[in-house]
Amino acid sequence: MSTSASERSSRILAEKLRILYEGIFAVPTNLLIACVVAYLLRASFPLLLLEAWLAATALVAGARFLLHKRYLRRAANSEVATRWAPLFCIGALASGLLWGGLCLGLHFWGDRNEFVLLTLVAAGMTAGALTTIVAYMPAFLSYAGAFIVPLACVSLLEDDSSIAVNGALMVLFMVVIGFAARNLSRFVGRSIELLVDNEILEGSLKETRVERDEARKEKWSTLSQLSHELRTPLNAILGFSEMMHEEMFGPLGNVRYKEYVAHVHSSGRHLLTLTEELLLLSQGEAGKLKLDEDHVDLAVVARSCLQILRPAAERGGLRLKILVAPASACLRADETKMRQIILNLVSNAIKFTRPGGEVSIEIGRSENGGIDLVVRDTGIGMKREDIPLALQPFGRLANPLNHETEGTGLGLPICQRLAELHGATLSIESECGLGTSCTISFPASRRLQFDEVNTSAVPLAERVAHIA
Numbered sequence: 001m002s003t004s005a006s007e008r009s010s011r012i013l014a015e016k017l018r019i020l021y022e023g024i025f026a027v028p029t030n031l032l033i034a035c036v037v038a039y040l041l042r043a044s045f046p047l048l049l050l051e052a053w054l055a056a057t058a059l060v061a062g063a064r065f066l067l068h069k070r071y072l073r074r075a076a077n078s079e080v081a082t083r084w085a086p087l088f089c090i091g092a093l094a095s096g097l098l099w100g101g102l103c104l105g106l107h108f109w110g111d112r113n114e115f116v117l118l119t120l121v122a123a124g125m126t127a128g129a130l131t132t133i134v135a136y137m138p139a140f141l142s143y144a145g146a147f148i149v150p151l152a153c154v155s156l157l158e159d160d161s162s163i164a165v166n167g168a169l170m171v172l173f174m175v176v177i178g179f180a181a182r183n184l185s186r187f188v189g190r191s192i193e194l195l196v197d198n199e200i201l202e203g204s205l206k207e208t209r210v211e212r213d214e215a216r217k218e219k220w221s222t223l224s225q226l227s228h229e230l231r232t233p234l235n236a237i238l239g240f241s242e243m244m245h246e247e248m249f250g251p252l253g254n255v256r257y258k259e260y261v262a263h264v265h266s267s268g269r270h271l272l273t274l275t276e277e278l279l280l281l282s283q284g285e286a287g288k289l290k291l292d293e294d295h296v297d298l299a300v301v302a303r304s305c306l307q308i309l310r311p312a313a314e315r316g317g318l319r320l321k322i323l324v325a326p327a328s329a330c331l332r333a334d335e336t337k338m339r340q341i342i343l344n345l346v347s348n349a350i351k352f353t354r355p356g357g358e359v360s361i362e363i364g365r366s367e368n369g370g371i372d373l374v375v376r377d378t379g380i381g382m383k384r385e386d387i388p389l390a391l392q393p394f395g396r397l398a399n400p401l402n403h404e405t406e407g408t409g410l411g412l413p414i415c416q417r418l419a420e421l422h423g424a425t426l427s428i429e430s431e432c433g434l435g436t437s438c439t440i441s442f443p444a445s446r447r448l449q450f451d452e453v454n455t456s457a458v459p460l461a462e463r464v465a466h467i468a
Contacts, residue, residue, distance in 0.1 A: 021071045038053065067088070104154055122151050230275045234268055241264045245261045245265060298338065301335060316353070321359075324364070325364035334421075342373070349377035352380050368444055371447050412438075427441065
């Protein structure tokens with residue numbers, strides 16, 4: 001989201017005005033102080049003059065109050081900020097001029113006590129203005145200047161030396177307060193600028209995040225559609241190549257043709273597997289995967305998966321086993337997707353474990369009351385910093401054994417998406433040369449609760465081994 005310098009300035013001004021207009025309590029406070037001062041001056045000032053001054057003060061206070069309410073209700077945005085800034089300054093100036101006009105009356109009717117009274121009022125109200133309207137210096141100067149300058153001038157013109165000295169101190173007070181107000185205004189302004197810049201940056205990041213998510217969804221939707229389109233011709237290739245390899249309609253004529261057909265069939269099956277994995281992953285990334293939940297016994301599913309993968313393990317000279325804690329393998333899940341998770345994790349473990357090694361499936365209760373499914377191997381392992389890469393689509397780590405095995409780098413990302421679909425997490429612990437353990441941790445809400453005996457299943461650390 002691009003923001004021009006003028007728009008940024010308007011937003012900063014709007015934020016300053018928001019601070020000014022939210023200080024609405026200062027307006028009735030000003031009127032209340034005016035009533036108290038008028039009461040205290042009634043003995044020396046003409047009553048008619050005080051009544052007129054008090055009426056004018058009330059009128060200005062009412063107008064300012066309505067201005068505050070209207071701004072907060074309708075106009076608290078950067079588009080109209082430039083129109084409301086002068087209105088606030090006019091209101092502050094009018095209020096200050098009324099106080100300044102009252103101070104001019106001290107020259108005709110005031111005595112030392114009245115001078116002290118209005119000096120204290122001026123000091124207190126100027127200090128109050130520092131906390132309410134100093135965010136916008138024109139407004140502060142309009143109010144404080146219109147109040148203090150007449151009071152200082154009247155004091156300096158008095159024959160009473162103590163009052164004249166008080167006027168000189170008032171001038172010094174104006175200078176000190178002016179510098180303090182400027183510094184405070186700059187500090188508030190910098191804070192507001194940081195706030196506005198953070199909002200602009202947050203909006204830009206949000207827009208970028210939305211664009212990224214849309215691009216990501218479009219990418220995976222395109223891959224999903226492409227995978228669908230590829231499956232039909234690939235199935236035809238596999239079917240025709242299988243028929244040719246079996247020579248169903250007669251011999252091919254040359255033995256090398258049969259060998260080539262076998263390669264075509266093998267490559268086609270590999271490509272079909274990749275297509276199906278891409279389809280599954282793209283559906284997961286696009287949020288199109290749905291669960292067909294039922295009561296699932298993970299131990300039964302795991303044993304059936306080991307039976308499927310046992311020939312591959314035997315060819316690699318590996319041992320397979322399954323360890324199941326009593327009454328801790330039943331959960332509410334999608335059995336097909338559970339089977340995909342286990343097949344992917346175990347086949348990965350088989351591919352990256354050298355002959356003589358071991359691959360195991362461990363199922364047991366987790367510490368938080370859920371179920372842990374752990375696939376552990378004694379394979380080549382990987383560096384801790386390489387684990388995030390392994391969880392990325394097409395992330396294949398560079399090592400000698402990798403080059404000897406087939407794979408697309410989609411197995412672990414698919415397992416992670418399917419686990420997340422069940423509200424579970426996939427965590428990996430690995431060390432080079434010592435093996436890898438992949439843990440799917442299902443939440444306690446998915447573990448099926450039966451009778452009291454079953455719910456007291458021991459944790460995974462105290463499991464009982466059952467070798468498949």
